[in-house]
Amino acid sequence: MTSTLSAQVTGPVLAPYDEGYADEVAAWNRVATHTPDLVVGAASADDVAAAVRYARDHGLHVTVQGTGHGAEASVTSGLMITTKRLDTLTIDPATRTATIGAGQQWGNVVAAAAEHGLLPISGAASTVGVVGLLVGGGLGPLARSHGYASDYVESFTVVTGQGEVVEASGTDHADLYWALRGGKWGLGIVTEVRVRLVELTRLYAGSLMFEGAAIEPAFRAWVDYTATADDQVSTSAAIIRMPPFEQVPEPLRGRTLLTVRFAYPGDVDRGASLAAPLRAAAPVYLDGLGELPAGQIARIHNDPTEPGASQVYGLLLDPVDQDFATAFLAAFGPEAETPFVSAELRHLGGAAARDVEGGSAVAGRAGSFACSLVGVRPDFFDKVLPDAAYDWQEATARWVRADGNANLMGLPVTAERLATMWSEGANIRLGEVRWRYDPDGVFAKPA
Incomplete structure (x- = not known):
């Protein structure tokens, strides 16, 4: 064989x-x-x-x-x-575009674009694959100011279920182009993609960290802040339990911290003014917020750069309030007993809520927040983490949306959840595109 x-x-x-x-x-x-x-x-x-x-x-x-x-x-x-060998990468500063092979990671694209004063709209982690992020939509540190990463795709090179190589864009195979921007599964294998870059060299960005008694007032202040936040400001808040390992910097080692991530793609003084309410909410333990070269955008989230085992559970939420904050702190605050090492909320809306001209298959644009819970203990994978995630969803049911986003849904991946991920009309349209380009059902489905 x-x-x-x-x-x-x-x-x-x-x-x-x-x-x-x-x-x-x-x-x-x-x-x-x-x-x-x-x-x-x-x-x-x-x-x-x-x-x-x-x-x-x-x-x-x-x-x-x-x-x-x-x-x-x-x-x-x-x-x-x-597809890891398909690692070509070309930046065209004249057209402000990048042509990227399916094996590339976003960190390499960010670094190459930065040499020309340009930036791709990408995810939070530098090691995430370009294509995997794009076909699910792709939310990153600039979500509210710039939208989804897939909003910047100009075309895909795709292998269909019949083994044909086609170009999908707004003019060629437009139905597949629509579907690949957010439809995620069963549509083909993308081998190369071309994306628009934005002119951006500096940000006012980074994170504020709070510990101990400062976590509750800082988190509650962030919740209030999001209700009237400037559309150019993207923030997230995560309560993280740092392991007591030598590899972890001493100021973080073994501590439970609230990290509030902040990104404003504009004037430094204006950014500092916009961030001032968050900085003043409670005593700051570590202040990592300031002027940041766009090429160092991954420092905002500082996601792990080495492989490891983890489970992620995700929900999309409607607007939250102080009742939600109370539930979140009770479940994940410094005094809580939780099996999750990280509980994060990302503020959505702004540009992320607006679809591109001609439309795309990105789901969940109406969501106000994305919630993700991360666990890393393998002995918790079978029962402890799923049970705790279920309990959290039940406790916050009045804020949880039925729809979601393919990249943010996490576990469990079930047919029932997938059926509600997109609207009925989008589901029908995606089904038609999948049948058209994979009539024999060659591509495995996630559930």
Whole structure:
């Protein structure tokens, strides 16, 4: 089987007994242990196309993995295509665009664009894969001022379920272009994408950290702040329990902290003025908020840069109030007993609430906040974390929206949740696009 497919592609074809198989299928999120029947390390779009045709002809479902950040469940059969070798990256300062291979991470794009005074609208973490973020929409530190990352996509190079390579844009395969900006699953394998960049070199951005008795007044002040926040200001608030490890900087080690992240893409003095109410809400333990080169935007969230096992549970919320703040602090505050190492709220709205001209499949634009809970203890994965996440959803049911966003939903990934993720009309339209470009159902569905 491997020899037949190997003759059709230039990248490696590996079965479970082959050397290098485990490294090829390894995900960034180590909670997933993949064991597909075959894995193809694609070296080109033609490799992807050949692998898809092979899978279709042999009755194998296809999964795709870029960086593996989104791996929440183990793939145990079928044919996996890895795209990490598709790592081309070209910045065109004249047109303010980037052409990016499917194997690239956002940090590399940010660094390359910064050399020309440009910035991609991307996610919070530098190590997240470009394509995985875009096809789910993609919220980042500039969500309220600039919207979703997928709002800036000009075109995709895509391999369909029939093994054809097509270009999807506003003029070619426009239905697929609409769907790929937020539709996430079962639409094809993106091998390259072209995105618009924005002219931005400096931000007023960073984070304010509070500890102990300052956490409650600071969090409550942030909740009030979001009700009238400037649309150019994007903030999030997270209560984080830092482990007592030597790798953690001493000021953070073993502490429970509230971190309020802030980003304003404008004048420093204006940014400082806009941030002043948050800074004055309670004694600040660590003040990391100030002028920031746009190329260092990942410092706002300071997400982990090394692989590890984690589970994430996500909800989309309507506007929150002080009653919600009370529930949040009771569940995750410094005195709470919780199995989660991080409980975060991201303020949405602003540009994120406005769809692009011609529309896109991004779901959840009407949400006011995204809530995510992160757990990292493997012994909690089977029961403790799911039960605690369920209890939290029940306790806050009056604020929880039925819809969601593919990149933010987290666990559990169920058919029931997926059915409510998009509107009825969007679900019907996505179904039609999936059937048109994958009539044989080659691409594996998440649930």
